[in-house]
Amino acid sequence: MMKTAFISAEVYPFSKVGGLGDVAGALPLELANLGIDIAVFTPGYGSIDRKSFAIESSPYRFRVRIGNDFVECGLSRWQSTVNPRLQVYFVENEAYFGSRSVYSELNGVPCADNPKRFYLFSKAVLEAFRVLNWIPQLIHCQDNHCALIPVYLKKASSDYRYLENSKTLLTLHNIAYQGITELSQWEMFNLPEDLFYPTAPLEWYGQVNPLKAGIIFADAVNTVSPTHAREITESQELSAGLKGVLASTGKRIYGILNGVDYREWNPATDRFIAKQYSPGTVSEKRWNKIALLKDMGFGQLDSDRPLIGMVSRLVEQKGIAILIESIERVMAMDVSMIVLGSGEPEYEKALLELSERFPGHLRIDFGYNNPLSHKIMAGADMFLMPSRYEPCGITQMAALKYGTVPIVHKTGGLADTIDNWNGETGNGFVFENYSSEALVGTIKKAVDAYRQKKIWKRIMGNGMACDFSWQRSAVQYHELYQSIIDGNK
Ligand code: ADP
Numbered sequence: 001m002m003k004t005a006f007i008s009a010e011v012y013p014f015s016k017v018g019g020l021g022d023v024a025g026a027l028p029l030e031l032a033n034l035g036i037d038i039a040v041f042t043p044g045y046g047s048i049d050r051k052s053f054a055i056e057s058s059p060y061r062f063r064v065r066i067g068n069d070f071v072e073c074g075l076s077r078w079q080s081t082v083n084p085r086l087q088v089y090f091v092e093n094e095a096y097f098g099s100r101s102v103y104s105e106l107n108g109v110p111c112a113d114n115p116k117r118f119y120l121f122s123k124a125v126l127e128a129f130r131v132l133n134w135i136p137q138l139i140h141c142q143d144n145h146c147a148l149i150p151v152y153l154k155k156a157s158s159d160y161r162y163l164e165n166s167k168t169l170l171t172l173h174n175i176a177y178q179g180i181t182e183l184s185q186w187e188m189f190n191l192p193e194d195l196f197y198p199t200a201p202l203e204w205y206g207q208v209n210p211l212k213a214g215i216i217f218a219d220a221v222n223t224v225s226p227t228h229a230r231e232i233t234e235s236q237e238l239s240a241g242l243k244g245v246l247a248s249t250g251k252r253i254y255g256i257l258n259g260v261d262y263r264e265w266n267p268a269t270d271r272f273i274a275k276q277y278s279p280g281t282v283s284e285k286r287w288n289k290i291a292l293l294k295d296m297g298f299g300q301l302d303s304d305r306p307l308i309g310m311v312s313r314l315v316e317q318k319g320i321a322i323l324i325e326s327i328e329r330v331m332a333m334d335v336s337m338i339v340l341g342s343g344e345p346e347y348e349k350a351l352l353e354l355s356e357r358f359p360g361h362l363r364i365d366f367g368y369n370n371p372l373s374h375k376i377m378a379g380a381d382m383f384l385m386p387s388r389y390e391p392c393g394i395t396q397m398a399a400l401k402y403g404t405v406p407i408v409h410k411t412g413g414l415a416d417t418i419d420n421w422n423g424e425t426g427n428g429f430v431f432e433n434y435s436s437e438a439l440v441g442t443i444k445k446a447v448d449a450y451r452q453k454k455i456w457k458r459i460m461g462n463g464m465a466c467d468f469s470w471q472r473s474a475v476q477y478h479e480l481y482q483s484i485i486d487g488n489k
């Protein structure tokens with residue numbers, strides 16, 4: 001039986017900030033269903049409700065070296081009741097994880113020492129294999145947080161002899177986050193000094209860049225959609241500066257599209273929404289719109305007016321700048337809009353001002369609110385993702401299932417999942433130029449189509465018929481795992 005470790009800073013339902021949590025919560029189970037013996041490793045954050053998930057503590061204790069200090073860690077464990085081949089191990093340390101949340105303190109303030117926290121996590125995972133005496137054939141690392149694992153296996157191999165036959169895969173969920181830290185911290189890594197010299201694998205414009213080194217030393221690298229795999233190998237901007245590094249490795253960068261977890265995102269079974277529905281009962285969707293308008297405090301419960309929903313981190317990647325530029329022109333189309341998101345303070349401020357200018361039409365919720373995200377998915381007519389770039393995106397695939405028609409920028413996974421309605425075929429509305437003009441023009445097209453009820457029903461039906469389940473992606477990961485283990489990637 002194939003043995004794989006899946007390493008992630010976020011794992012839904014224990015922890016989640018964005019789509020990484022969704023992926024780590026769904027893909028390992030599908031891999032276990034394909035017969036892989038899989039252990040997920042993630043930090044034991046203080047924000048995790050251990051009791052309700054029945055997470056068990058374990059007797060395992062070990063020390064992890066950081067510079068000249070040794071940090072004591074423990075492990076706790078959760079066993080899947082759906083498939084016994086899947087388990088999740090939590091790396092425990094009170095100061096690094098137990099008293100804090102994923103990337104922020106429990107009060108929401110971002111942690112100042114994230115590179116060090118995830119550096120400890122990466123090394124602790126390698127120690128955990130030793131104390132558990134569980135040696136994976138493949139270590140599947142997600143994003144910058146654990147990108148140093150391939151570096152240790154290649155550059156500190158004498159410390160990790162027990163892993164000499166283990167291979168590594170690094171998945172780039174978001175290449176723009178690289179885990180960069182000060183070069184003055186180099187001794188904390190306990191890695192050879194020459195890795196930090198100018199242009200060496202860990203050096204990056206006078207700083208330390210774990211993601212760059214992970215790309216260089218991993219046995220294989222992939223990202224989360226075919227289009228984004230092309231984009232990062234062709235564009236300096238979309239690779240966040242790492243295009244040359246990707247090319248220098250000579251590796252093929254695989255693109256495997258994420259899936260969406262239909263156990264969570266299915267209007268026929270969704271426990272958060274006012275009225276469940278399926279393709280056969282899609283007219284019931286309107287009760288969700290009425291309930292959402294009411295919940296969000298819209299005075300006029302006009303359910304004929306198109307309702308645009310958005311659920312997003314409010315960061316540059318997500319196209320918030322062109323959204324803000326467009327709002328006045330969009331509001332002139334007589335639509336309602338609901339935005340759920342949190343992120344950069346200047347975006348929150350600008351959106352708040354706009355919602356005060358258009359109180360009858362625009363509502364913003366700045367929280368992180370899972371039930372509300374489901375209600376928006378079910379209640380809105382259109383789902384907006386004007387992302388400047390999007391490695392995959394999970395929410396547009398969920399929106400399709402809810403008959404909530406996506407309006408997206410043609411980039412990354414959005415380009416791979418949403419086909420522009422051309423009068424005959426299509427499941428959404430797609431704009432090519434990243435500009436507020438293109439965004440406004442495409443929202444106008446969607447609003448016009450919405451007013452032609454027959455056409456709108458067809459577009460909704462096309463979306464609801466799409467299948468982006470995780471099984472398909474899991475088969476592709478399984479094949480990639482096998483070829484890496486066999487040494488043929
Ligand atoms: P990213 O990982 O770049 O944020 P994805 O589309 O892959 O983008 O995944 C985002 C995930 O986070 C989705 O599951 C989405 O529903 C969720 N999400 C984002 N912002 C919020 C929020 N404010 N409240 C609840 N869920 C959110």
Ligand code: GLC
Nearest residue numbers: 019020173390391392393394
């Ligand atoms: C990242 C990307 C998003 C992707 C998610 C999961 O956060 O921004 O596009 O869907 O990872 O792979």
